[in-house]
Amino acid sequence: MTHMHAQPLDHAAGAPGTIRPVIITGLSGGGLSTAAKVFEDKGYxxxxxxxxxxALELVEMAAAEDCPVDRLAVVTDVRAAHAFNASLPDVLEQIRASGIDPFILYLEARDDVLIRRFDSVRRTHPLQSTQTLADGILREREELQPVRMTADVIIDTSNLSVHDLRRAVEASVGELPANRQHVTIESFGFKHGSPRDADLVLDVRFLPNPYWVEELRDFRGVDRPVSDYVLSRPGAEQFVDNVVNLLGGTLGGYRHEGKDFITVGIGCTGGHHRSVAIAEELGRRLREPGNIEVTVLHRDLERS
Known part of the structure; x- marks a missing residue:
């Protein structure tokens, strides 16, 4: 769910002194890092x-007429505030008092979702102390309520995949430059489940598994011996060609539908060898024209 309390973000890009900084904040585990990556990909x-x-000092520096930065996003939360004995609401008021109108993007999620996210990475909540995780989340909600009330956009990430969150951030802030599409190639192992945020999932288990080649078993698909083995198997080169052609024929349609971020999942059994090698080769091939941004991720490379 996305709530908008003000006009969409409107920049005067390239005009020094007219910057409107974005403040990305909200609940720990709410997706702040993912939101930051969206802005980074868009040239912030x-x-x-x-x-x-x-953050106040950085915003004031960026607002100076001689500063070359015309797009600024700052991620700050209660963890940083407590570490340096500062109040986030007070600092935001100081920014406004200096004549700068920040655009506040606030991310949150339901308690049960936040608890599950913290448990999955085995982290404690920054405000948990000796209390329960739920107590830490409640305390954070209370401290950030004044910030939430003045936020320009509030996004509930409870039911959003990483990919959905990226799209929600872009849609919520309105005018963001979309000069190039971004394709993420993500290798994974089917035994750990398919990635939820993939737009396209492809199976490379038709290729011989290097795991059963004793001298290759301890290597991974990012290593040259495994890569050479996988890519030299019958059907591998044709598969890569077909995927490159498939994406070449569909990216224009995705863009027409307002979709600039596409995730392609490449799966094998464990996510160690075949899918990794194919994902790396696809990334290399897709980068060649230079008209799209490509990220290659290996979800299960380090998993047993």
Whole structure:
């Protein structure tokens, strides 16, 4: 769910002194890092985990007429505030008092979702202390309520995949430059489940598994011996060609539908060998024309 409390973000890009900084904040585990990556991909200067008082200084520096930065996003939360004994609401008021109108993007999620996210990465909540995780989340909600009330956009990430969140951030902030499409190639192992945010999932288990070649078993698809083995198998080169052609014929349609971020999942059994090698080769091939941004991720490379 996305709530908008003000006009969409409107920049005067390239006009020094007219910058409208984006403040990305909200609940720990709400997706702040993912939101920051969206702005980074769109050409923003992004500063993460900045103490609130330093955020004020950075915003004022960016607003100076001689500053070359015309797009700024700052990620700050209660963890940074507590570490440096600062109040995030107070600092935001100081930014406004200096004549700068920040665009506040606030991310949150349901308690049960946040608890599950913290449990999955085995982290404690920054405000948990000796109490329960639920107590830490409640305390954070209460401290950030004044910020939430003044936010320009509030996004509930409870039911959003990473891919959905990226799209929600872009849709919520209105005018963001979309000069190039971004394709993420993500290798994975089917035994760990398919990626939820993939737009297209492809299976490369038709290729011989290097795991059963004793001298290759301890290598991974990012290593040259495995890569050479996988790519030299019958059907591998044709598969890569077909995927490149498939994407070449569909990216224009995705763009027409307003979709600039596409995720392609490449799966094998464990996500160690075949899918990794194919994903790396696809990334290399897709980067060649230079008209799209390509990221290659290996979800299960380190998993047993």
């Amino acid at each position: 200067f992004v500063s993460q985990n900045l103490p609130p008082r330093l």
